Amino acid sequence: MTNRLNLLIDKMKELNVESIFMTSKANIYYYSGYLTEPHERLVAIFVDQLGAPLLILPEMEKEDAKATGWAGEMLTYDDQTNPWSLFQDYLHKTKRNIFSIGVEKGHFTLERYDQLSSVIPGSKVLDVSNLMNDMRVVKDKKEYAILKKAAVLADFGVEKGIEALQDGASEMEILAHIEYSLKREGIREMSFSTLVLTGEKTASPHGNPGTKQLNPGDFVLFDLGVIYDGYCSDITRTVAYQTISQDQKKVYETVLSAQVAAIQASQIGVQIGQIDQTARQIITDAGYGKYFTHRIGHGLGIDVHEYPSMHGANTVPLKEGMCFTIEPGIYIPGVGGVRIEDDIFMTKNGPEILTSFPKELQIIS
Numbered sequence: 001m002t003n004r005l006n007l008l009i010d011k012m013k014e015l016n017v018e019s020i021f022m023t024s025k026a027n028i029y030y031y032s033g034y035l036t037e038p039h040e041r042l043v044a045i046f047v048d049q050l051g052a053p054l055l056i057l058p059e060m061e062k063e064d065a066k067a068t069g070w071a072g073e074m075l076t077y078d079d080q081t082n083p084w085s086l087f088q089d090y091l092h093k094t095k096r097n098i099f100s101i102g103v104e105k106g107h108f109t110l111e112r113y114d115q116l117s118s119v120i121p122g123s124k125v126l127d128v129s130n131l132m133n134d135m136r137v138v139k140d141k142k143e144y145a146i147l148k149k150a151a152v153l154a155d156f157g158v159e160k161g162i163e164a165l166q167d168g169a170s171e172m173e174i175l176a177h178i179e180y181s182l183k184r185e186g187i188r189e190m191s192f193s194t195l196v197l198t199g200e201k202t203a204s205p206h207g208n209p210g211t212k213q214l215n216p217g218d219f220v221l222f223d224l225g226v227i228y229d230g231y232c233s234d235i236t237r238t239v240a241y242q243t244i245s246q247d248q249k250k251v252y253e254t255v256l257s258a259q260v261a262a263i264q265a266s267q268i269g270v271q272i273g274q275i276d277q278t279a280r281q282i283i284t285d286a287g288y289g290k291y292f293t294h295r296i297g298h299g300l301g302i303d304v305h306e307y308p309s310m311h312g313a314n315t316v317p318l319k320e321g322m323c324f325t326i327e328p329g330i331y332i333p334g335v336g337g338v339r340i341e342d343d344i345f346m347t348k349n350g351p352e353i354l355t356s357f358p359k360e361l362q363i364i365s
Contacts, residue, residue, distance in 0.1 A: 004031050005053055008135055012049055018100045019048035020128055021116060024107040026302040027132055033068040035230045036061060042083045042112075048098075054090065056083055088119040102128030133307035137299065138321035143231065144345060147300070147323055150233035151343045151354035153226045157182055158237045158357045161196060161222045165241055165364050171196045171209035174220075182226060191225030191232040191304040202238065203337040205294055205329060216242040219336045220364075225304060232304040234325050235355045236341035239362045251288065251330050252361050255338045258282040258328040259359070262296055266326065266344055266351040269317050276312035279328040288330045291337075297325035300343055322346045323354075 008031065012020065022028065023044045029035045031045055032055055043061075047053040052073060057065055059076040066074075075090055077083040091098065098120045103113070105127035113125060139147065157178050164177035175196040182190075197207045199218040214220065218241045225234035238255075240248060258279035265278040276296035283292045297310035300323045308316050310324055327341030343354040 002031060002033070004135075005047060009047065009049060009051060011131060011135065012047075015131065017049075017102050017126070017128060017131065019046065019096075019098055020102040020132075021046050022104060022132065023112065024104050024132075026306070027104065027136075029230050029302055030136055032065070032070050032072075034065045034070055035068075036064070041079075042077075046087070048096065050096075056087060084115045084119050091119070098123045100124040100126055102126045102131070104132055105129050136301060137307055138319055139301065139323055139345070140321070143301070143323075144321075146229045146231045147233070147343065147345065148354050150226055150228035150231050151235070151356075153182065153185065153187060153228055154224060154233040154235040154343070155355055155357040156185065157194075157224045157226065158222050158235060161220075161224075162239060162362075162364055165214060165220060165239075167214065167216070169214045170211045171198055171201075171214075172211060174214075175209050178222075178224060187226045187228070189227045191227055191234055195221065195223035195236075197221045198241075200334055200336050203331045203333050203335060205331055205337070205339065214241055217245070219248065219338060221337065221339060223339065223341070230302055232300060232302070233343055233355070234300060234304055234341065235343065235357065236327055236329075236339045237357055237359060238338045238340065239364050241364050244361075244363055248336070249361065250286070251332070251336075252338050254283055254286040254288060255328055255330055255340050256359060256361070259326055259340045259342070262326045262328060263342065263344060263351055263353065266318060266346065268320055268346060268348070268350075272308055272310050272314035272316050272318065273312045275318075275326070276310060276314075279326075280312065283328060283330060288332075291330045291332050292328060293331060294329070297327050297341070297344075299324050318346055320346050320348050 044056040054073050056075045059078050062076050160181040161178045164174040175194050196209045198214050198220050201207050202219045202221040221238045223236040262275050262279040265275050295311040299306040299308050323345045329339035331337035340359050345352045
């Protein structure tokens with residue numbers, strides 16, 4: 001059994017959690033080392049205070065799971081077999097009398113709730129999301145090394161995006177060059193759909209890249225990340241193409257000042273909300289407060305957006321080993337926008353910036 005599972009069981013005993021039935025892709029990977037995309041099929045880990053965790057997965061993935069080092073028991077099924085019935089048989093065979101079972105409420109579907117309830121009728125189904133989040137929020141040395149490498153590859157992606165800027169280039173052409181270059185580096189999957197926006201489209205924080213062509217005077221916003229060894233990176237850089245107006249420059253410098261201040265405010269013991277408020281105050285004082293329309297950032301790890309949410313009302317204090325983004329932005333409809341984002345790892349000496357692509361204003365000629 002992995003050390004992570006041992007720690008989880010210890011925590012379950014401490015909190016009096018009888019059993020857990022986890023199904024999220026991220027937690028399956030975290031506790032088993034097996035990374036898979038199950039689609040509609042059931043992949044789960046069942047663990048209780050007795051130990052001996054059970055991995056439930058399709059028969060066709062059995063050898064792949066074994067190759068990752070999973071040494072615990074497996075329950076496999078083919079596409080004609082109901083895995084819930086097999087799980088029920090397993091509980092009867094091992095004489096498990098389940099009175100309560102924890103699930104990840106934000107991930108567990110209503111359909112699966114009904115199926116699980118039919119397997120253990122009369123048992124209480126509880127939400128253990130907070131427990132699962134707390135177990136993953138502090139990263140170890142191995143996770144740190146992986147996250148750092150993922151950040152280096154994100155830097156490379158921005159470099160390739162800037163390399164593709166030229167008159168008339170479309171957003172999708174620039175995007176294609178980024179992803180092609182990363183594929184050549186061995187990256188199979190991006191953390192999320194790569195974002196390349198130009199001109200007034202940069203005013204949409206989550207806009208859709210298209211066939212819009214690049215013109216002199218445009219801001220170009222890159223938001224991208226890669227999945228490396230199961231962990232995500234996430235970087236945003238905004239550059240100007242050929243020329244820049246004084247108004248654009250003021251927006252950029254305001255965002256940069258807010259981002260730098262928020263990173264400096266990220267110290268162990270500081271409440272997360274204070275970091276958001278630090279950046280927001282600078283943007284508000286510059287007259288752009290209503291144009292900063294999202295939180296300062298989010299947790300980062302196996303999921304690109306994971307606990308904690310870095311919003312202004314969050315009172316959770318920062319701890320050594322946390323990894324998160326700092327990404328203030330200003331978005332002026334019909335005009336354009338700027339976002340600058342870095343991946344931050346909390347060390348005992350303060351914040352370490354994992355992404356290192358230059359963020360001082362660049363005018364690309």
